[in-house]
Amino acid sequence: MRVVACVKQIPDPSTPYQLEEGTGWLLRPNDQVLDDTDRYGVEMGLQIAQANGGTLTLVSMGPTGSAQGIRQALAMGADKAVIVDDQSLRGADAFTTAKVLAAVIGKEGFDLVIAGTESTDGYAGVVPQMLAEMLGVPALTYATSVEASGDQVKIDRQTTTGYDVVTSSLPAVISVTAGVVEPRYPTFKGIMDAKKKPVETLTLSDLGIEADVAQAVTDVSPAPERQAGRKIEDDGSAHLAVIELLEQKKVI
Amino acid sequence: MSVWVFVESSEGSPASAGLELMSRAREFGDVTAIYLGSTSDDVAGILGDHGASKVLIADAGDRLPAAPVAAALAARAEADQPQLILFAQTYDSRDVAGRLAARLGVGVLSNANAVRLTDDGAETDHELFGGTRIATAAIRQRPAIVIVRPKSYTATPAGGPAAAVETLDLPDTVGAEAKVVESHVEEREGPQLGDARVVVSGGRGLGSAEGYQLVERLAKPLKAATGATRAIVDSGWVPYAKQVGQTGKTVKPDVYIALGISGAMQHLVGMKDSGTIVAINKDPDAPIFSVADLGIVGDVHQIVPKLIEALESR
Numbered sequence: 001m002r003v004v005a006c007v008k009q010i011p012d013p014s015t016p017y018q019l020e021e022g023t024g025w026l027l028r029p030n031d032q033v034l035d036d037t038d039r040y041g042v043e044m045g046l047q048i049a050q051a052n053g054g055t056l057t058l059v060s061m062g063p064t065g066s067a068q069g070i071r072q073a074l075a076m077g078a079d080k081a082v083i084v085d086d087q088s089l090r091g092a093d094a095f096t097t098a099k100v101l102a103a104v105i106g107k108e109g110f111d112l113v114i115a116g117t118e119s120t121d122g123y124a125g126v127v128p129q130m131l132a133e134m135l136g137v138p139a140l141t142y143a144t145s146v147e148a149s150g151d152q153v154k155i156d157r158q159t160t161t162g163y164d165v166v167t168s169s170l171p172a173v174i175s176v177t178a179g180v181v182e183p184r185y186p187t188f189k190g191i192m193d194a195k196k197k198p199v200e201t202l203t204l205s206d207l208g209i210e211a212d213v214a215q216a217v218t219d220v221s222p223a224p225e226r227q228a229g230r231k232i233e234d235d236g237s238a239h240l241a242v243i244e245l246l247e248q249k250k251v252i
Numbered sequence: 253m254s255v256w257v258f259v260e261s262s263e264g265s266p267a268s269a270g271l272e273l274m275s276r277a278r279e280f281g282d283v284t285a286i287y288l289g290s291t292s293d294d295v296a297g298i299l300g301d302h303g304a305s306k307v308l309i310a311d312a313g314d315r316l317p318a319a320p321v322a323a324a325l326a327a328r329a330e331a332d333q334p335q336l337i338l339f340a341q342t343y344d345s346r347d348v349a350g351r352l353a354a355r356l357g358v359g360v361l362s363n364a365n366a367v368r369l370t371d372d373g374a375e376t377d378h379e380l381f382g383g384t385r386i387a388t389a390a391i392r393q394r395p396a397i398v399i400v401r402p403k404s405y406t407a408t409p410a411g412g413p414a415a416a417v418e419t420l421d422l423p424d425t426v427g428a429e430a431k432v433v434e435s436h437v438e439e440r441e442g443p444q445l446g447d448a449r450v451v452v453s454g455g456r457g458l459g460s461a462e463g464y465q466l467v468e469r470l471a472k473p474l475k476a477a478t479g480a481t482r483a484i485v486d487s488g489w490v491p492y493a494k495q496v497g498q499t500g501k502t503v504k505p506d507v508y509i510a511l512g513i514s515g516a517m518q519h520l521v522g523m524k525d526s527g528t529i530v531a532i533n534k535d536p537d538a539p540i541f542s543v544a545d546l547g548i549v550g551d552v553h554q555i556v557p558k559l560i561e562a563l564e565s566r
Contacts, residue, residue: 017381024387094350095359123498124362125341126399129318129350138319138430141347144492157316158492159343160262162438166316168430178486214359214373219388223379226524226543231536234550239559242509242530245546249528251450251474251507252563 001054001148001170004105005045005078006115006127007038009062009069013120024217025091026121028062034069037116039076039183040176045114046077047181048148055079057108061089061100064201074194075186081197082108086204088211094122096211098130103207106135112153113173117142132173140166141175253281253369256329256337256395258345259299261289266298268446269340271407273400277338278303278410280369284334286310286325288317288344291417300415302407307415312422317344319427322351324420329356329395336374338367339399346399351427353397361391362399363498374398382517382539383524402446403502403525438491443477445496451505453479453496453523457512457533457552461489466556467511473563479503481519497522512552515540532556 009032011017018027034042042058049056058073058081070081084100092100105113113135118125132139143155144163151170156163158177186194204210232238246252255277259270266287277283285304287295290311299307308328310321325348329337337352339345341363353360361367364376374396378387391398445451452474454467464484471478479496480489496503497519508526513519515531515538523529524543531544532552541547548555 019380093359094362095353095357098350098354118499124360125346126350126353126360126362129347130354130360132427133319133322133351133354136426138316138427139347139351140316140430141318142343157343157432159435160493162436162493164432164436165434166430166432168316172430177492178482179488179492214393215361215389215391217387218375218390220380221386221388223383223386225384228542229545229547231541231544231547231549233536234548234555236554238532238548238550239555239562241546241548242559243562245528245530246474246507249507252566 001049001052001111002109003045003049003054003056004108004110004113005038005041005056005058005073006101006113007042007058007060007070007073008035008119009033009060009065010035010119010121017121019220023091024220028065030065032065032069034072035116035120037118037120037178038073040178040180041114041116042073042076042078043181043183044146044176048112048146052149057082059101059104059108060084061092061097067199070199071194072186074197075190076184077190079197081199082202083199084202084204084207088204091213091216092211093213093215094124094126095130096213098127098134099209100207101127102131102134103209104202107207111170112148115173115175117175117177128173128175135173137171137173138168139173139175140168143174143176144180146174146176146180254284254332254334255280255282256284256286256334257304258286258337258339258348259288260340260342260344261287264289264292265294268407269342269402271302272402272405273338273340274299274302274304275408276367276405280336284308285415288312288321291419296414296417300412301409303410303412304415307417309417309419310422311419314431315428316430316432318347318351319425319430320422321348322355323425324422325352326355328420334395336369337395337397339397341399341401349397349399356395358393358395358397359391360397360399361389364398364400365404367398367400379521382520401502403504438493443475445477445479445494445501445503448475448477449505450474450476450507450509451479451503451526452476452509452511453481453513454484454511455481455513456483457514458484464489466552469560470509470556473560481513481516510540511556513540514538515543
């Protein structure tokens with residue numbers, strides 16, 4: 001089974017994010033990390049590829065930089081990676097991102113594509129669905145559990161009130177929520193092996209497509225701040241302050 | 253000016269997230285509601301009351317709706333030429349929006365908390381960095397497809413007559429092979445996050461899955477809904493349906509009580525517009541205190557049991 005995991009390198013979320021003057025685009029340092037959300041998709045992909053005698057290919061779009069984030073996913077056990085890195089993709093929207101990923105995945109061939117439900121730095125949350133439409137396959141989204149074998153896939157799909165069991169034939173795209181599986185930590189051997197695994201870098205002209213971004217950030221301004229109120233240290237009676245406030249607000 | 257609003261169903265009725273968008277859409281012009289579910293007299297009445305002149309019923313049956321519904325809407329959009337299509341940031345809506353945009357070859361502005369029409373498309377506001385900054389984005393395409401976070405607008409009836417009902421024919425299209433074979437409902441009893449006056453939420457500071465009982469016990473006398481941070485949902489302490497934040501639910505109760513929550517951006521976005529915020533946390537520097545009306549630096553395991561006892565003895 002040919003399994004593809006879509007992954008993204010993002011600025012380390014534990015560092016403050018900064019925007020570029022003028023464009024409002026997120027500034028991306030040379031060393032980016034694997035989006036934590038993607039570790040679940042990579043783990044799911046590894047388990048499915050291993051159980052079905054397949055391969056796991058990583059597909060990514062964005063500035064390669066040191067490729068540290070991609071190596072993190074390779075160190076978990078993925079076989080190879082393809083990154084589309086092109087200056088004209090700066091500020092790319094979800095539509096362009098999906099178009100680029102679809103071009104690569106179509107070229108590589110696939111039975112199952114796995115993505116996170118949304119990235120931690122962009123949160124557009126529609127790339128898996130767009131990708132599926134462009135590839136002409138179903139999207140089984142918000143999976144909290146996945147089984148794939150032969151030419152069938154079955155997921156538990158998160159809903160507002162619980163979950164649905166959804167089945168489909170393959171090929172298909174699935175998006176997985178954090179917590180769908182417990183991602184493994186790379187072993188020392190995994191980390192060493194990752195250095196030798198193939199990482200292919202493509203430009204848009206390699207794929208024969210163009211970026212046509214129809215949306216732009218026109219302004220970034222400080223939000224009206226919510227005033228912080230009273231902060232007290234608990235001296236054993238702080239619960240009384242809560243009671244008093246709840247009475248004031250007439251909820252008790 | 254023609255605007256479409258995608259409305260999901262909730263227990264056989266139009267869901268509130270869709271009705272909120274109707275309130276905004278009718279300020280722009282003539283509104284057609286796309287209703288995901290099976291039709292009834294109530295549906296046309298409620299949607300008409302909220303400003304729809306017409307409702308297109310999209311009933312996908314046991315198919316996962318996104319692919320067939322998007323295919324039908326794409327064909328219809330070619331004919332009707334809506335200028336703007338609004339979706340709520342909810343599961344099925346997001347799926348339909350993404351597939352529809354890909355079919356039409358247009359972009360999507362998502363995670364918006366305000367939307368305006370422009371001469372050549374639409375403009376939206378988005379909260380960045382835990383709501384500390386507002387980015388404005390513009391899309392220059394028709395139709396402009398925008399996904400709006402729930403609770404960005406208030407659902408208010410406009411008093412219109414029942415909407416004219418038409419049923420959309422959903423084609424057997426590529427990608428429509430996915431079928432819903434079972435549905436499971438979790439935890440429907442008790443106050444719900446979307447409409448409770450008081451919400452009590454817990455985070456990692458509770459210490460363990462068992463620690464979440466503090467949240468549930470405090471919620472009871474307050475008739476509050478119970479919520480959680482992404483961190484403890486990911487850790488499997490509570491089901492995803494309880495998650496408040498960027499990737500979970502947005503809540504605006506009169507009172508929000510945060511127990512052992514540090515206040516990661518991901519969480520703040522989902523609750524910072526609550527009327528009054530109470531936070532209890534050990535770490536005096538926790539970001540949650542920057543939005544709290546009453547912040548208590550202390551141990552939840554000491555303070556909350558006393559609070560529960562005081563409430564129960566009233």
